[in-house]
Structures are given as structure tokens and as C-alpha cells.
Amino acid sequence: MSHEKYIRQIALPQVGHSGQQKLGHSRVLVVGAGGLGNAVLPYLASAGIGSIGVIDGDRVSLSNLHRQVLFSESDIGELKAAVACEKIAKQFPEAMLTHYSEFLTGENALKLFAQYDIILDATDAIDIRYLINDACIVTGKSFVHASVYRFQFQVALFNANNSGTYRCLYPTAPKTTQSCEEAGVMPSTVAMAGLYEVNEVFKYLLDIGKSQINSLLLVDTLSNEQNNFSFERKNQDHITRVFFEKEYQRIEQLAFANTEKDGYFLDVRELDEQPTIALENYVQIPLSALEKSLELVPTNNPIYLFCQSGKRSKTAYRILQGKGYTKLFCLTENAIEINKITFEIIE
Amino acid sequence: MKVHYFGEIADITGKTTDDVVLKNASVAELLSNLQSTYKLLSDDIHIAVNHQIVSKEKDTQLNETDEIAVLSPFAGG
Numbered sequence: 217m218s219h220e221k222y223i224r225q226i227a228l229p230q231v232g233h234s235g236q237q238k239l240g241h242s243r244v245l246v247v248g249a250g251g252l253g254n255a256v257l258p259y260l261a262s263a264g265i266g267s268i269g270v271i272d273g274d275r276v277s278l279s280n281l282h283r284q285v286l287f288s289e290s291d292i293g294e295l296k297a298a299v300a301c302e303k304i305a306k307q308f309p310e311a312m313l314t315h316y317s318e319f320l321t322g323e324n325a326l327k328l329f330a331q332y333d334i335i336l337d338a339t340d341a342i343d344i345r346y347l348i349n350d351a352c353i354v355t356g357k358s359f360v361h362a363s364v365y366r367f368q369f370q371v372a373l374f375n376a377n378n379s380g381t382y383r384c385l386y387p388t389a390p391k392t393t394q395s396c397e398e399a400g401v402m403p404s405t406v407a408m409a410g411l412y413e414v415n416e417v418f419k420y421l422l423d424i425g426k427s428q429i430n431s432l433l434l435v436d437t438l439s440n441e442q443n444n445f446s447f448e449r450k451n452q453d454h455i456t457r458v459f460f461e462k463e464y465q466r467i468e469q470l471a472f473a474n475t476e477k478d479g480y481f482l483d484v485r486e487l488d489e490q491p492t493i494a495l496e497n498y499v500q501i502p503l504s505a506l507e508k509s510l511e512l513v514p515t516n517n518p519i520y521l522f523c524q525s526g527k528r529s530k531t532a533y534r535i536l537q538g539k540g541y542t543k544l545f546c547l548t549e550n551a552i553e554i555n556k557i558t559f560e561i562i563e
Numbered sequence: 564m565k566v567h568y569f570g571e572i573a574d575i576t577g578k579t580t581d582d583v584v585l586k587n588a589s590v591a592e593l594l595s596n597l598q599s600t601y602k603l604l605s606d607d608i609h610i611a612v613n614h615q616i617v618s619k620e621k622d623t624q625l626n627e628t629d630e631i632a633v634l635s636p637f638a639g640g
Contacts, residue, residue: 252640340640363637365570370637385616386636390607393571393638401639409640432616434569434634443569445632447616 221310222264230424236264242421243267245332247320247348249296250274251401252338252362254284255410256417257300260336261308263418268304268311269332272297273319283403320344322464323534325351326457334420335359336413340397342389347464349374349382353455360416360428362409366399367438369409372428373416379429380449387450405437467533470520470545472557479518479543483551484532489524491555503528506535518543524551566593566631572608576601583631591622597633609634 225231244265246253249272260268276284276291276299286303287296297315305313318324320339329335329351337348337359345361352359358376362369374381412433419425431446475481483493483500493500501509503523513519519541521529529546536544549557566581573579585592590610597603610617611632617623625631 248640250640338640340638342636342638345636362640364639365637368570368637386609388606390635391604392607393636399571399639406640443614443632445611445614445616445634448618
């Protein structure tokens, strides 16, 4: 890292060489490479943040270009996260950039968040904010939030040093809200919101100033009025890994007694495991061979998965879900229980 | 009392501020008033009294001099 490049910010007593080192060792994950993402990425990189991740499964479109200024017309149709990282890498080669060209889900959030120090919410959907919030609680990470409605934006830092969370501010999601696509937005508004977010990231990482915790900043860019609304921290002990899995990694479960005649029983145990099962419409494909044997799994019938303990059947559920299977169920009973139910024990 | 509307709420009410006359009212009565006047659903909005967001379950008592803000989460980004 060239110190001369950062000398103007190192000159700040609140930053100095030690602060610059902190930034250089920091890892920031940006969720979303849209308007907010485009605003924050250049400044995260230019300030010398060591490692920056960007996750977004969306592709560039023409109507993005007025506010997503890292993209040009030749990028239309390309994956936003990849293009954004490519552009930033050219200008700031010191930054270690990682792009994840997929959407944040209950499946990837926890593993991904664990690799970063702070999460920056640059999404445009409220349900994803609850996912970010809950994944941050489970992984013990803080996240900076910004969101835009026309000429106004909101900013806050959540889950930092035991502070309040997005759920403390907004316990439940409203039934309807409008995105930038629907409500309209000026590029300057979303850029300002992004810069407030980056500023909160710097303050948090450098441990300087007063962080936007337990209080929501609401800025009106037409009147230039700013309001701070404080909110109470509420107990979030119920947001556990189990809660997260139930909320975001939902697996359809079904009792053997409720299975349909046209369904197929898919046993994902190894071939030599006991007890053996005698059932109509029964297929046994060990989990390790499942992806290579999909031709044996009917696509139009319900699939009832089971194994010895219930663990492998859940993994198989995710594999088949990823392959586009929709009528999937994990049986609530394991192989031993199913064997007893069918009264067909073969020793 | 002075009521300020933000974001989408201001678009629904058609104004950014309002003078609401409610004597010895509670937050629940204000919410009821907002629902009957503007069809604002209590579940979708949040009330700040003098810049402190209040829990709707607590049913805080309001004073004539209180400054009220009606907020909702924004989606865009």
C-alpha cells in the first residue's frame, strides 16, 4: 500500500497511520450493486479498504445508467457485481475485490457474512433488509443501512456494539412499498444516501465520531432538512440460527401418512444402510450420487425425501431445489420409522 | 398538534405537515384518526413523538405541544 496515496486522510488526527492500517485490514461486504452500491464502491476502494465484496445477481439495464454510474451502455445485459468490480479494480488496483453474481439468500448469507467485518445494505427490497438484519444478528456483524424514497433517504447503523437492529426500528415489513424503479429517483439523492453509508462505515471501522446507532437519520434533499428519530433497542434473543433456518431456509416437511399415491419416495442413504425399505414408487440414490442421477428422479411427481437421521434428506432437498424441482418434501419420519410404519422389515 | 409526514406517507396524505386537533389523545387515537382520514394502516406506519419513535403497544399519551412524525420504511436503493 502506497502511503502517499492516502496522505491527505492520514493527515487527519482521527485517522493517522494506525487508522489507515485499520482500513487496509478491513473487509466490507456490499449487498447490492445498484444505485447505492455504485455510490459506495468507489469511496470504499479509494479510502483504502483492504477487501471489498459485492453480491448482486442482477444485470445492467438501460434505465439503471442515470444513477448507476459505474456502468455504461456497453455493459447492458452484463452482471452488475462483476462489471462494478472490474471498473473499481482498474482505478484502485490495491483493493482486493470479490464479486458474487448471485442474489443474497438464506442459503448463502451466513457463510458470506462470516467473511466480512461489516455489511453495507445497498439493496432495494425491504424483505432482503430483514434477511440482512437477521443474518447480521446470527453472525454478530454490524450493518449500515440506507434506503431511498424519491427525494428522501434514511440512514442508520444497526447491530453495532449491542445497539438496536432494523427489527427494533421496523418490527414488521409494511404490506406495500415502492422501489426506485416504481417511485422514481434522482441520481444525486441515491448518491448522497450512499455517501452517508460509506461515512458510517469509516466511522465504525476507525471508531471515531458518533455512529448513527439507535437513531434513524432522515434526510429530505428538497428542503435540505435532516431529522433524527431515536428508537429503543429491543431484545432480539429470538433471532437465533434456528430461527434463521426456519425463516429463510424453509424446508417443506410432510408426515408419511399424508403422502400422495403419485409421489416418489427418495431414499438418499448409502445402498448398504439398514433397514432396507420396501415401498411402491421407491427410489434409492445415495446423496453422493444424487446430482449425477437426476434422470432417476421424476420432475412432475411429488418427491418424498428421507434418510437415516433427517440430515442428508435436507441436503438432498437443497440440491433438488437448486435443480428446479418444486414438489419436494422431507418426510418427518426417518428410515427406521418408515420401516416400522410399512411393517415390511427386511433384516 | 403538529404532525409531519415523510416519504410515501406524505404522498398518500398529499401534504408534509398537518394540524391535527385531538384533545387528550393517545397514540392509538392518532392512529385511528390517520386511518379514518387517510386510510393509513396502523401496521404500515410508525409514530415518533418529539423525535422518539414510540411503541404502538404502549399507547403513549399525547400533548397538544408534541411534535409528531409519521414514518414508514423506504424500499429504494
